[in-house]
Amino acid sequence: MSTGFDAQNPPFDRLAQQEVEELRAATDIGYFRPGETIVARGRPSDFLHVVIKGAVEARDAEALQGVLGPRDSFDSRALVHGAAGEDFVAAEETLCFLIPRATVLALIARNAAFAAFFYADVSRKLEAFSEARKAEGGMESVLRARVRDAMHGRAVFIDGAVTIEQAGQAMRDGNTNAAFVRDGERTGVVTGMNLAKAVVLQRLPLDTPVREVTHFDIVAVDEDDFLFEALLSMTRHGKRRLAVRSGGVFAGFLEDIDLLGRFAGNSQLIPGRIDRARDVEELAVAAREIQDQVERLHRQGMKVEVIAEITSDLNRRLFVRLFELVAPPSIREQGCLILMGSEGRGEQTVRTDQDNGLLLAGLVPEADLATFREAFSGALDGFGFPPCPGNVMVRNPLWSQPAEGMVRQLRAWVMERTPDAAMNIAIFLDGVALTGRTALLAETKAALFEMMRGEAVLLGRFAHLIESFATPSIGVLGTLMASVGVTDDAIDIKKAGIFPIVHGVRTMALEKGITETSTAERMAALVRAGSFDGEFGRDIISAHRVFMGYRLASQLDAVRRGSVEGESLLRPSRMTAVDRDILRDSLRVVRQFRDVIATRFRTAAF
Amino acid sequence: MIDAVKRLFWRASLADHGYLFLFDPPPAGEVVSLDCETTGLDTTTDEILAIAAVPVVDGRIQTSRRFEAFVKPDRAPTADSIKVHRLRARDLEAARPMRDVLPELLRFIGSRPLLGYYIDFDVRMLDRYAKELLQVHLPNRRIEVSSLYYDRKYGKAPPGTTIDLRFASMLEDLGIPQLEQHIAVNDAVMAAMAWLQLTDLVERGQRLKRERRRDATAAPLGA
Helix, strand or coil: CCCCCCCCCCCHHHCCHHHHHHHHHHCEEEEECCCCEEECECCCCCEEEEEEECCEEEEECCEEEEEECCCCEECHHHHHCCCECCEEEECCCEEEEEEEHHHHHHHHHHCHHHHHHHCCCHHHHHHHHHHHHHHHHCCHHHHHCEHHHHCECCCCEEECCCEHHHHHHHHHHCCCCEEEEEECCEEEEEEHHHHHHHHHCCCCCCCCEHHHHCECCCCEEECCCEHHHHHHHHHHHCCCEEEEEECCEEEEEEEHHHHHCCCCCCCCCHHHHHHHCCCHHHHHHHHHHHHHHHHHHHHCCCCHHHHHHHHHHHHHHHHHHHHHHHCCHHHHHHEEEEECHHHHHCCCCCCCCCCEEEEECCCCCHHHHHHHHHHHHHHHHHHCCCCCCCCCCCCCHHHEEEHHHHHHHHHHHHHHCCHHHHHHHHHHHCCEEEEECCHHHHHHHHHHHHHHCCCHHHHHHHHHHHHHCCCCCCCCHHHHHHHCCCCCCCEEHHHHHHHHHHHHHHHHHHHHCCCCCCHHHHHHHHHHCCCCCHHHHHHHHHHHHHHHHHHHHHHHHHHHHCCCCCCCEECHHHCCHHHHHHHHHHHHHHHHHHHHHHHHHCHHHC | CHHHHHHHHHHHHCCCHHHHHHHCCCCCCEEEEEEEEECCCCCCCCCEEEEEEEEEECCEECHHHCEEEEECCCCCCCHHHHHHHCCCHHHHHHCECHHHHHHHHHHHHCCCCEEECCHHHHHHHHHHHHHHHHCCCCCCCEEEHHHHHHHHHHCCCCCCCCCCCCHHHHHHHHCCCCCCCCCHHHHHHHHHHHHHHHHHHHHCCCCCCCCCCCCCCCCCCCC
């Protein structure tokens, strides 16, 4: 028996057959005439509605937030949390399945995967669903695997005072090529290669105490950490072997070879390639690998923040190495290489524009500077980094100049009060110092914070950039028109979602003199400072993550198509009901946030 | 008028007074959507194989409170009827004789109006059994979905308009998703969906658009 209830439609596809039958048996069908309010905002609901035919508008006061169509369901908040987030009004003659609240609650209590759909928190919902999706692709094990599942060997401990000969024997007996060395309070690691180099290359006597050749800068992970965290750590530190702790004591090692079989790609090997590159050509090979790596990790279902972190780490290494290779001594002596914009925030995923600059502590020969500017930006062009459309590049003298000049420039921008000037300030504010005289950037930023302190009008101007783009609702006419092929319902995820969040948080950070650059860290600092309550902060960051995730997917798609056109466009009509639901929640969070920023900085006054 | 007289006559001649409830005033706002699957279209010889009755109360199709039964036919179903409703002999193992099913069905329906697509056929089929087994007729008011549809769609149509009252065409026109047809519950649910929408159109004074573009090909009438 079926009354047309589609059990393949998420989230019902997470129910067992018997649970589906139970649900079907309890379900009625309701008819709603156009204009009829099905669930009122702030009210509980006795049913979970699943649209059979027709269209239902989700309205927030007067604003239309979205249009739900067949297979969409509403409203989990009214059902589980007792108060609908929006008014749900039939837009056409509409039929809905009516699943009684008690039935849904019973299934939620029994079935965790089904329950995930009803989480109030966007990010938990997203995670639960993306995990379930990955599970179908068979990649779940990689994400869930922990260090203890992949580590090998028992730990061999050697006293720091024993000779390297004894150490070598102990390692051979333990059948391992790495051992922990205890030396008083410290613990270090020595490898077979360290011993061999000591004897063969440095010609140290065999009775040299092993502590002399031991590394005491251990990079360690816990055996309960996820494997991808270990991968991240290897990538960041350029290590191919990590020490593993168990209950606070060292228990063994995790080597890159233990990960190779599990993770596609080789991000832990790329740092070595970057560091070993002897010229720009060799570096270009490593640069290509970074790009490939992103795609592999994404396919494997890696979380978007982790991908962003790995990419960011690798790119930074790449820039540092390039700087070392092409900067003349005068610039290496005086300069501070900075990354700005999304690179600075560590939020780029697929290779984005070159957003970089150079601050100088003093004057350097003009010829050196000219050579460096061209060599650095030119090499990045060659690596496939698209030039920055706003020309925020070392190549542009505006962005590679003495720190004093930059402070003057910033002051001029502050006074200029144009959107372009505000954007330049924003880009600079996201800057991080990569190498060289890193204190220069901190000093320059401190000067900027000083300029803005207490300047409500200036901050308002700066905040006003958030009004550059509207945050649309899903649907309105769009989804309907798109569904009949009349128009495109594409949403520019960068303009509608990412920019308002990034810029709003950035404005708050500027006001409070917060030096962190990533949006998540800035938000954490703002929550600590009491500017936002924790829950709101989490919602904002979750929404940001949702957008980043969608953006990454569409960017990868654009890379595959070989065209950057439309790389941040999202088409709700082509998404699944659950994805649309998550997107709708996230866009609502952005609109709330925009209101907060608008009120706080009175952006409407401009 | 004639109906009223018939009702009076039936009521008076009711053999089993246990079925007097059929003549109670119907509860307001309630109807029952009814559908029977049969071995064929001849109401005098064909047999009922499955019955579904779904209450519709205040705009709600109460599928959760539906009545559903398979009926054991006296003769084995023919190959032709199996093709239509796909109930095979072995599907009917759970079936019960009509003499057990019918009293339950009548109690379920009560005095509520009966709704359906070509409902006269279903009621005539049931009446044959009812007369034979219980010496009663179903006196319930009948609501024909296709007439409502005709009224909203072709009520003021110029002469010569091609009239298409097929169940599938009507559902498509109303935008109602087509469940698998010739399953009694599905047919009853779809008829109820169509009825709710058509009733609403009547209340709001709205009519269905006729497509002019379509060629006037002769569309077959009937079930």
